[in-house]
Amino acid sequence: MLDDQNVRDGTDVNWFESDFTMKHYFHRYLPHLTEWGEERLIHLGAYAAGPMNQRANYTDRDGAPKLIRYDREGKEINEIWYNEGYLTTVGDCFEMGVVGWRYREDVPEKIPFFYTQLMHMLMSEAETGFTCPVALTMSVAFVLEKFGSETQKRQYLTRLASMERQTVMQGATFLTEIQGGSDVGATGTKAVKNGRHYLLTGEKWFASNCDAGVSIALARTGDQPGTKGLSLFLLPNRLENGEKNRISIRRLKDKLGVRAVASGELILDQAVGFLIGEENQGFRYMAEALNVSRMCTATGALGISRRAFLEATIYASKRQAFGRAITEYPMVRQTLLDMIVDIELTWALIAQMMLMFDRVHTKGEETEENVILLRLLLAMSKYRASEHAVKHAKEALELHGGNGYIEEYVTPRLLRDAQVNTVWEGTSNIMVLEVVKILSKEAKGNRGEKSALLHDIESILAKVTLPSLQAEVELLRKQSADVNEHIRSVLTANPVEQNAYARLLLNELVDLYCCAHLLEEAQYSIREHGSDRLAKLAQYAIQRTYRPEVYGIGKNNFPAIDLYDQAVCYTK
Secondary structure, three states: OOOOOOOOOHOOOOOOOHHHHHHHHHHHHHHHHHHHOOOOOOHHHHHHHHHHHHHHEEEEHHHOOOEEOOOOOOOEEEEEEEOHHHHHHHHHHHHHHHOOOHHHOOOOOOOHHHHHHHHHHHHHHHHHHHHHHHHHHHHHHHHHHHHOHHHHHHHHHHOOOOOOOOOOEEEEOOEEEOOOOOOHOOOOOEEEEEEEEEEEEEEEEEEOOOOOEEEEEEEEEEOOOOHEEEEEEEEEEOOOOEEEEEEEEEOOOOOOOOOOOOEEEEEEEEEEEEEEEOOOOOOHHHHHHHHHHHHHHHHHHHHHHHHHHHHHHHHHHHHHEEOHHHHHHHHHHHHHHHHHHHHHHHHHHHHHHHHHHHHEEEEEEEEHHHHHHHHHHHHHHHHHHHHEEEEEHHHHHHHHHHHHOOOOOHHHHHHHHHHHHHOOOOOOOHHHHHHHHHHHHHHHHHHOOOOHHHHOOOOOHHOOOOOHHHHHHHHHHHHHHHHHHHHHHHHOOHHHHHHHHHHHHHHHHHHHHHHHHHHHHHHHHHHOOOHHHHHHHHHHHHHHHHHHHOOOOOOOOOOHHOOOOHHHOOOO
């Protein structure tokens, strides 16, 4: 049970030990890492709620990075100043192994992304801007792991994966250009071969962690248009002779949120780059980097939702209005109930996404069906978690009343930081189009048979056999049949209709997938722990989604009253 009466705010609790949902998924899916990994998560839960959060407050308000163009003698240096708290915190994050554990040999097994994403999520509850350099470094390391030459791995991957702040080399991805945005095929940066390397010339419009030690960038190596003409290059910040590479920062972005990380506009003026893999395969390689970044965006957004819920619950339990704690009012209870139900549903989705990421990229089960499922789950997770983080940050702010709008509280920063997740690494609309594109390609390959996603849903429903959950299973099976017809309808529609219906279809897919998997998690919780909390939340979520009329006026059905203590306060 969460004891919110003896704490001042969310920073007075350990963010791992108090997160019973995270602990459920850790113990279910990574039980073999309990002895090795749980104490590390507990330590990180205290660190993120303490020093990391304190430095985040300062960095956001008073210590944002600054571009230093010239030194005191007038020499152009084009460097970024960071406050000491930022440098200390990012160094701590790397030393805790969010990137590095995957590449160590002194571990029980190859550490899965599922574990390091739990670490990333806890850090994101403090500050997304602090975790951005970690996520980008993870992306660059992963690309080199999969596609880099042995020389590139030896020279760069070992440093990207270092768990010592003195030797770690941070990574970045230079993708966005002003004329392209999400249209990567419009990339205009040119790469010309020059001996053993290439010279890159062009501009990158939005590059976060833009002074990283090594970056990957897309550039065009010939005249072939679109994404097929793009190659991927490794750009060190400094060359082997110690000279700075010809990458200059024109200016830093003045952003709404995530102010801790330096995002800049870059000019590449014959910058030295080393080809990764083969020419004209750059888009495929960069897609793998984006997959890691989208995974991190999803888990980071879920971290913001969790922090928003924690702060709102604690504040509301203490806030008195009209002679009563506001948690005694059904409207407040309903808001908190819906927040935690959203979080549980999103967890059910993101857990499966992380498991599939590891099946494909850690266990080597890279079948066509698994790859399709992974791409769908990544887009679905990034979409839903990002949208919900904004919603939950807004609701937490509102439950704080006027205080929620004051910068001394964390809620304004949560709302500002949450909004970026709907934009970077592909907007929500791009995630919608990505899902339709994947479904369309899949349908052509399997001659119109059901999507692997629906097979997954039907398979998981078949495993839910408890009699008390059968009414919900049957309801979801009927919804699955409807969604299958909607997929066919959208995929065969003309382009205008397809675009108009695409977001509706994605919401249907996400709702169905989340409800089905939360129902299975509920059955597990009943059988293994004797707890029906998740079962009640799953049943409420399914009714809320598919039969909202049961909660209509005059129905005398009040979930905010009936479920609040068990759902929000985690009573048995």
